[in-house]
Amino acid sequence: MDREWNDSQPIYRQLRDRVVAMILDGVLKEGDPLPSVRNVATEYRVNPLTVLKGYQQLVDEGLVETRRGRGMFINVGARSLLLQGERQKFLGEEWPRVYATIQRLGLRAEELLDGATSRSSSDAAQAKTDKSNAPEEEN
Amino acid sequence: MDREWNDSQPIYRQLRDRVVAMILDGVLKEGDPLPSVRNVATEYRVNPLTVLKGYQQLVDEGLVETRRGRGMFINVGARSLLLQGERQKFLGEEWPRVYATIQRLGLRAEELLDGATSRSSSDAAQAKTDKSNAPEEEN
DNA sequence: TTTGCTGTTATAGCTAACTATAACACTACT
């Protein structure tokens, strides 16, 4: 697990996303306790309040339950709830945006979706189709 | 062009991204003036300073040039500069994250490729392959 | 009962992002 943060999104949301990922990946199973607020805060060198804020979001989404004095626990049904919701969110919001970017950059989605994980990033997946984007200097 | 903003990123960055998209799409060509700070501010009902901040970013990236009293203009070479830089950024930062999400959600290439832009977002695309993500209750 | 772990609340302060309003400085057209 990374110990670093992305400046493109608030920490508490990234934290929420990490827990979600862990649930989807089966690292955290239903009934399991979340790593404690204080532990996470210390380990990632972040303020406890920030962690709490991320966790509270999970509570609000019905994924996690608080037991006073004991900790926070993953609810039953959390995973399937997530699979539904996150898929919808991804397909409805993120993917269209990403797909547009892929086309804009003249990359090809199929290639990216195949091997994908490691791609040198230099001139990777060059654009055969430079469609509709003719520079066409005209001054 | 949308008139709305995304709460997941600051407006000035979204603004910068939109101009970048317009350059890549050929809507704005090299030598063309950007829509004026005041116009954009009015049209999108945003503070001029916010627009300026987005535009300044483009200047800092060497994509755009300021001509006092006249406006801001797209530099020659802007587009190819962008194709390089944005591809690298996308493949190196955004795509790995997105790809991980896709796998996590058990989505399949076909589903992403056919509808792509338009996806109703209802219960779209169930995952036949629930690979490696066995819930396996054990409490 | 004490110790040690949970989540939670209270104060207080900093910075980034955004806002409103106004003025300044340069260029071009009339």
Next chain:
DNA sequence: AGTAGTGTTATAGTTAGCTATAACAGCAAA
């Protein structure tokens, strides 16, 4: 000269995100 269009700077206030520090409250095991 005047007007209207550029970008830019100045002041000042709000909100969200994050921080440090400290205390409160519930639970469980020694």
